[in-house]
Amino acid sequence: MNTPHVVVVMGVAGTGKTTIGPLLAARYGVPYAEGDDFHPPANIAKMSAGTPLDDEDRWPWLDAIGEWAHGRAGLGGVVSSSALKRSYRDRLRAAAPDVVFVHLTGDRALIEDRMSHREGHFMPTALLDSQFATLQPLETDEPGVAVEVSGSPEEITEQAVAALADLSGASS
Template structure:
């Protein structure tokens, strides 16, 4: 299976760590969508200001383009994809994309975000991300996994669920 996956969730959920671990295990290319943000978006978030939808549309277009570009062994992109309309925008370019929503309990999430010094996304924006998050809906190709138990356990659970999805042709 050539994966076309978006590992999604709020900041601190583990998107980059889990996405990179999945890509390594599956032999796929890993892309952190943070690297696709225009500089203006990075500066806005670094200043503690949440992005607007208008700020996000060009970035989401780049995420979709990356997912639909030629990756011989598949691609896994870490991307917040917090709202359904954002995921729909990504799917418009990459209809084969499957979303993997990462969940984590609030105390651990806050701890993780606080331990990321130098990241352009300050802890102050966590609450706006939690308010924005629209969980995957039943008609969206994807699955939801807790990251409470760490990267390896989360990666194993995702791989197991993906194999089950394949077995049932979903």
């Protein structure tokens, strides 16, 4: 990436958004925002209880992330957000048209294993099936790249940086 975009690190729970996001931000020298911090308390309580969010729960959360991304336009930034559905990504792009997505992808068993070893996170592994059922991968007309998460955080970050550089080169 040559220009300061806002990168949305997306994917189902447990793919490493909270790990890769800050590493990408550090690599680019831009701020990182944790998408979970934009959730209202009612959303966190719902997920903590093992209840998936519905679209009505997600709209205010996505709008808050979109507002942050809009404020970083031209300056750059990295924010995490599951952004599982095309309509969610469209909403983020409506607020901040220049966002690009890094979709962290991986084998369900690997992701479940990682989730089972996390401490202090409100998202239970029981919601992983609903995350995969909701997931609509990036489409070819969406600005972004998919990066597989089986490597180390550093390897995943380097793959994302390389893929984003290729994306910038392809759009120039």
